[in-house]
Amino acid sequence: MFIVIACMIAGIVVGYLLRQRRLRYIHRFILILIWLLLLLLGLEVGANETVIRQFGTLGLEAFMLAFAGTMGSVIFAGLLWLVVRNKSVSK
Amino acid sequence: MKGSLIILSFFATGVLLGIYRFFPQEILNYNISFYVLCMLMFSVGISIGNDPSSFQQFRTLNPRLIFLPLMTILGTWLGVLAVSFFLKNRTLSECLAVGSGFGYYSLSSILITQCKGVELGTIALLSNIMREVMTLLFAPWMVRYFGKLAPICAGGATTMDTTFPIIVRTSGKDYAIVSIYHGFIMDFTVPFFVTFFCSL
Numbered sequence: 001m002f003i004v005i006a007c008m009i010a011g012i013v014v015g016y017l018l019r020q021r022r023l024r025y026i027h028r029f030i031l032i033l034i035w036l037l038l039l040l041l042g043l044e045v046g047a048n049e050t051v052i053r054q055f056g057t058l059g060l061e062a063f064m065l066a067f068a069g070t071m072g073s074v075i076f077a078g079l080l081w082l083v084v085r086n087k088s089v090s091k
Numbered sequence: 092m093k094g095s096l097i098i099l100s101f102f103a104t105g106v107l108l109g110i111y112r113f114f115p116q117e118i119l120n121y122n123i124s125f126y127v128l129c130m131l132m133f134s135v136g137i138s139i140g141n142d143p144s145s146f147q148q149f150r151t152l153n154p155r156l157i158f159l160p161l162m163t164i165l166g167t168w169l170g171v172l173a174v175s176f177f178l179k180n181r182t183l184s185e186c187l188a189v190g191s192g193f194g195y196y197s198l199s200s201i202l203i204t205q206c207k208g209v210e211l212g213t214i215a216l217l218s219n220i221m222r223e224v225m226t227l228l229f230a231p232w233m234v235r236y237f238g239k240l241a242p243i244c245a246g247g248a249t250t251m252d253t254t255f256p257i258i259v260r261t262s263g264k265d266y267a268i269v270s271i272y273h274g275f276i277m278d279f280t281v282p283f284f285v286t287f288f289c290s291l
Contacts, residue, residue, distance in 0.1 A: 004205075007133045011135060011137040012139050012140035014133075016141070018141060019140070034098065037127055037131065037197065038102045038197060040118070041102060041124070041209070041212060041213075042105015042106040044209045044212075045106050048210075055213075061218075062213075062216075063217075063221055065190055065214070066222045067174075070170070072170020072171070072173070074233050077162055077241040080155075081237065081240045081241070084155045
């Protein structure tokens with residue numbers, strides 16, 4: 001898995017070295033790669049009978065994690081808000 | 092919103108093709124997705140390194156708000172920790188790996204599928220899409236009860252792209268730079284935390 005992070009760091013270096021040129025097409029390219037990967041992920045999910053049978057349970061677990069994570073960060077945002085409120089946000 | 096619907100439809104198309112075995116079976120054996128993932132991460136890196144303006148904008152930020160991404164991370168982890176007691180067949184590190192997607196569903200689901208398998212990868216995809224949708228739907232409610240920073244923390248890694256417009260509309264234009272800063276930092280943390288919790 002650390003290969004993946006190494007790829008990203010290599011990309012940052014390359015992107016920084018090429019910063020004189022605006023690489024506008026990179027965002028389009030990223031989007032197409034994401035589409036391709038989600039299609040592949042879908043294939044893997046669809047071909048896996050255990051996952052298909054449990055799809056409802058997986059969805060419920062996903063919802064619980066999403067709800068808890070979102071609520072937790074909203075509450076922490078509220079705590080920071082109590083500290084910074086009344087002060088200007090950007091100078 | 093439109094972007095996530097397109098992404099979801101790619102996933103759904105894949106699922107249907109997979110169920111009916113309507114694809115050459117060899118695709119799954121060669122682990123193509125790993126190589127595409129490496130290409131994706133390289134490109135994501137390029138897009139970060141190639142945009143020096145994103146670093147310069149942050150100088151105008153209120154120094155206290157530097158801690159906003161930290162709030163998002165801690166809040167998410169504590170929420171996930173609380174709910175992990177109810178998820179009997181998931182370990183805490185699996186739950187934290189899913190939570191550490193912070194709404195960046197494409198990347199987190201792909202990373203998690205690679206190291207923890209397709210089941211947890213599916214949870215990561217659904218869970219992080221839900222987080223984005225919740226932010227889009229409930230941003231006004233969050234601002235009313237938890238202040239103007241709430242939808243930014245809720246949006247996680249998406250606050251400089253998909254949830255950015257709704258944040259500017261509900262929290263106000265003053266929060267645009269904060270939102271971009273937050274999304275930038277969170278985007279960057281996702282691959283690190285996800286792979287970290289997967290390796291535990």
